Amino acid sequence: MFCKTIFKQTLNQNWKLWMIFTIIPTIMSMLIITVYDPKMVQGMMNMIQNVPGVGDILGDRIETMSSLLAMLGENFYMLPGYILPLIYVIMTANSLIASQVDRGSMAYILSTPIKRTKVVRTQAFYLITAIFCTFLVITTFGFVAVQAKHNALWGQAYTADVKAASTVLNFDNDTVANDLTLILNNQDAVRAGAKARGIDDDVYIVYLGLKMSAAEESAAPTEQAKEMQEKLMSGIVAAADALDMEAADLTTDMSKIKGNSHAMAAAVKASGLPQELFTAFINRQLATDEITFDKGVDFSVKGYLMINLGAFLMFFAISSISFLFSCVFNLTKNSLALGAGIPIAFFIFHLMSQFGSSLENLKYLSLNTLFAAHEIVIDGVYIPQFIALAVIGSVLYLVGIKVFKEKDLPL
Amino acid sequence: MPYIEISGIKKDYGDGRGNFDLNLSIERGEVFGFVGTNGAGKTTLIRQMMGFLRPEDGSIKINGLDSWEDSAELKRYIGYVPGEIAFPDAPSGTVFLRRQAELLGLKDMSRADEIINKLQLDPTANLKRMSKGMKQKTAIVAAFMADFDILILDEPTTGLDPLMRREFVEILNEEKKKGKTIFMSSHMFEEVEHTCDKVALIKEGRIIAVKDTLEIRHNTKKVYKIEFSSAEDYKLFITEAFDFSEQREDYQQVIVKINDTDINRFFSVLKNYHMKFLTEIKYSLEQYFKNLYSLTGENQGGKSDVL
Numbered sequence: 093m094f095c096k097t098i099f100k101q102t103l104n105q106n107w108k109l110w111m112i113f114t115i116i117p118t119i120m121s122m123l124i125i126t127v128y129d130p131k132m133v134q135g136m137m138n139m140i141q142n143v144p145g146v147g148d149i150l151g152d153r154i155e156t157m158s159s160l161l162a163m164l165g166e167n168f169y170m171l172p173g174y175i176l177p178l179i180y181v182i183m184t185a186n187s188l189i190a191s192q193v194d195r196g197s198m199a200y201i202l203s204t205p206i207k208r209t210k211v212v213r214t215q216a217f218y219l220i221t222a223i224f225c226t227f228l229v230i231t232t233f234g235f236v237a238v239q240a241k242h243n244a245l246w247g248q249a250y251t252a253d254v255k256a257a258s259t260v261l262n263f264d265n266d267t268v269a270n271d272l273t274l275i276l277n278n279q280d281a282v283r284a285g286a287k288a289r290g291i292d293d294d295v296y297i298v299y300l301g302l303k304m305s306a307a308e309e310s311a312a313p314t315e316q317a318k319e320m321q322e323k324l325m326s327g328i329v330a331a332a333d334a335l336d337m338e339a340a341d342l343t344t345d346m347s348k349i350k351g352n353s354h355a356m357a358a359a360v361k362a363s364g365l366p367q368e369l370f371t372a373f374i375n376r377q378l379a380t381d382e383i384t385f386d387k388g389v390d391f392s393v394k395g396y397l398m399i400n401l402g403a404f405l406m407f408f409a410i411s412s413i414s415f416l417f418s419c420v421f422n423l424t425k426n427s428l429a430l431g432a433g434i435p436i437a438f439f440i441f442h443l444m445s446q447f448g449s450s451l452e453n454l455k456y457l458s459l460n461t462l463f464a465a466h467e468i469v470i471d472g473v474y475i476p477q478f479i480a481l482a483v484i485g486s487v488l489y490l491v492g493i494k495v496f497k498e499k500d501l502p503l
Numbered sequence: 504m505p506y507i508e509i510s511g512i513k514k515d516y517g518d519g520r521g522n523f524d525l526n527l528s529i530e531r532g533e534v535f536g537f538v539g540t541n542g543a544g545k546t547t548l549i550r551q552m553m554g555f556l557r558p559e560d561g562s563i564k565i566n567g568l569d570s571w572e573d574s575a576e577l578k579r580y581i582g583y584v585p586g587e588i589a590f591p592d593a594p595s596g597t598v599f600l601r602r603q604a605e606l607l608g609l610k611d612m613s614r615a616d617e618i619i620n621k622l623q624l625d626p627t628a629n630l631k632r633m634s635k636g637m638k639q640k641t642a643i644v645a646a647f648m649a650d651f652d653i654l655i656l657d658e659p660t661t662g663l664d665p666l667m668r669r670e671f672v673e674i675l676n677e678e679k680k681k682g683k684t685i686f687m688s689s690h691m692f693e694e695v696e697h698t699c700d701k702v703a704l705i706k707e708g709r710i711i712a713v714k715d716t717l718e719i720r721h722n723t724k725k726v727y728k729i730e731f732s733s734a735e736d737y738k739l740f741i742t743e744a745f746d747f748s749e750q751r752e753d754y755q756q757v758i759v760k761i762n763d764t765d766i767n768r769f770f771s772v773l774k775n776y777h778m779k780f781l782t783e784i785k786y787s788l789e790q791y792f793k794n795l796y797s798l799t800g801e802n803q804g805g806k807s808d809v810l
Contacts, residue, residue, distance in 0.1 A: 097605050097606055098606070101591075101602055101605070101606075105591075105592045192591065195589040196585060196587045196588075196589035197589045197590055197591040197592075199555075199583070199585040199589075200585075200590070200591055200603055200606075200645065201591070201606060202553075202554075202555065202574075202578075203553065203578055203581070203582075203583040203585075203646075204578055204603070204606040204607050204608075205575050205576065205578040205579045205607070205608070206575060206578075206606060207574075207575040208574070208575070210575075498557075500555070500556045500557055501550075501555040501556070502550070502555070502556075503550065503553070503555045503585060
């Protein structure tokens with residue numbers, strides 16, 4: 093089926109390029125995962141939701157736009173995680189066949205008793221393996237980053253505060269996590285837990301309370317709560333003025349209001365609420381943020397794997413285009429014109445389709461649409477698209493192999 | 504059955520380029536030369552023999568195997584020097600040769616080392632910075648190292664200096680002694696005349712003639728040019744019973760054809776004359792083909808100065 097010797101030699105000639113185009117996107121993906129701060133994103137989302145009307149329009153999407161998976165799927169795999177592997181695929185597909193025919197060096201491989209079909213199959217296999225390994229590396233190191241920074245894979249049952257509190261209480265993590273009242277009943281445990289989370293003691297108490305009554309939390313905000321929310325917002329805006337900050341920045345760190353009496357006074361005045369009530373609201377808001385923070389890093393392993401599988405399949409299909417034209421043409425310039433031109437056109441169409449509804453139909457002109465990152469994030473329908481990518485890729489690779497086997501070579 | 508049989512091969516690239524209805528048969532152990540100008544279709548035929556191009560018509564059988572269908576199998580017997588030297592990416596000649604040996608399944612590099620020594624090649628040099636001659640030598644080593652039964656060489660001496668050319672001819676003669684069948688193209692008559700048993704001339708994709716070089720080297724009809732010291736001698740000599748092909752009265756020169764059987768009579772007659780000089784006009788392959796060319800040239804409307 094494949095020729096080990098050719099595979100080894102191809103690997104020898106190509107591994108450096110592969111390293112470069114794998115290491116860079118891997119580092120970028122790790123960076124995006126590491127700098128992802130659910131608190132900040134949540135704060136921004138709160139702001140957006142509170143703008144009258146906008147929250148209703150976005151609805152459920154808020155949830156999916158703010159998750160780490162969404163950040164990766166709709167940002168990383170659409171730009172750096174797409175362009176760098178694409179450059180690699182274009183360069184390699186061309187150099188595996190067309191450029192060797194163009195230069196004439198293919199004559200040496202084909203003057204050995206290795207069948208043409210076997211040569212071209214081995215080259216195709218190399219390209220597919222290289223792409224697979226690229227995404228394998230990106231995925232693996234992505235997991236490493238997710239675990240190292242967000243503890244999202246293992247030990248997520250015990251948040252930092254539970255661990256700190258259980259040390260103080262001298263219980264094991266499990267017991268404490270299952271009965272948070274143990275913390276509430278112990279002053280030192282509360283202090284340790286709050287410190288571990290980096291929040292005030294009183295906010296922490298509210299957080300624990302919310303956490304224990306999480307089930308009873310009403311989903312739809314009542315009229316009264318909405319009114320409160322509005323008052324609270326005007327208070328925050330006033331406090332931001334007093335602190336000379338952007339309101340958006342302040343929402344991500346509302347504890348600042350509590351620490352500054354000047355800001356607190358402005359906020360109380362603007363909101364028209366008594367100070368205790370306002371503080372209680374802030375505490376509650378902060379505690380809710382903590383809870384969503386816990387949820388935010390609630391990272392779907394399956395979703396992440398699917399995103400990467402999708403990216404691999406997309407590149408399997410795209411590389412089949414570049415490979416096909418590398419097999420068809422004897423000249424590098426022709427092979428590149430189509431083998432690079434078409435995937436780049438797909439990229440541009442896909443990008444433009446996201447600019448607005450008038451351009452949305454362009455997405456039907458792009459293979460990249462089948463990657464369906466958004467569908468994966470919301471756990472929607474994406475398997476048929478994956479199958480389509482796999483079929484397109486397989487067919488084009490087979491056609492390329494057949495063409496190369498039959499054609500005249502100027503060697 | 505001939506070892507290599509080319510029958511009715513055709514590849515039309517348009518504009519009269521390609522080759523048309525080529526027929527050749529090459530016996531085992533024969534060294535076969537294939538001569539023609541640039542663009543005459545030499546490389547096209549070699550690519551067809553190597554199974555890189557599919558013939559539009561006709562077939563090439565090498566040792567009973569089809570050059571297109573059984574191309575991979577045939578490479579177990581064939582060493583090949585391409586007309587255009589472009590190596591795969593490799594840091595040095597040594598690495599390239601080692602990789603090539605791997606692909607050929609060749610373990611023993613002693614023949615490679617032998618040829619490297621003969622050609623005075625330094626294979627450790629950077630492959631990309633090699634001179635044309637060095638690259639050609641490397642390509643020759645790659646084709647000869649596996650000791651294949653058939654060698655197909657597309658203008659193998661391009662870029663070699665005269666000294667190395669001689670070395671190369673020596674290597675060819677060695678291979679010939681081992682009973683190898685060699686098919687080599689060239690645009691130089693001299694080269695093929697001295698190395699090949701048979702030479703085919705190709706022009707515009709068609710074979711003009713196939714000639715045994717032995718016939719040329721052992722030609723019994725010699726041609727001599729004589730210049731006499733005086734006009735009297737000249738005038739007297741042309742009355743003798745010889746086959747004069749040319750008489751130049753102004754120079755007092757004659758060109759005379761003498762068969763080897765007649766040589767003694769020729770010299771005894773000459774004893775009575777005063778000559779300025781006597782030279783033999785060597786009959787060469789080039790001349791033979793030139794004659795053919797001008798003949799076919801006349802047929803095709805006076806295109807006689809192709810060579």
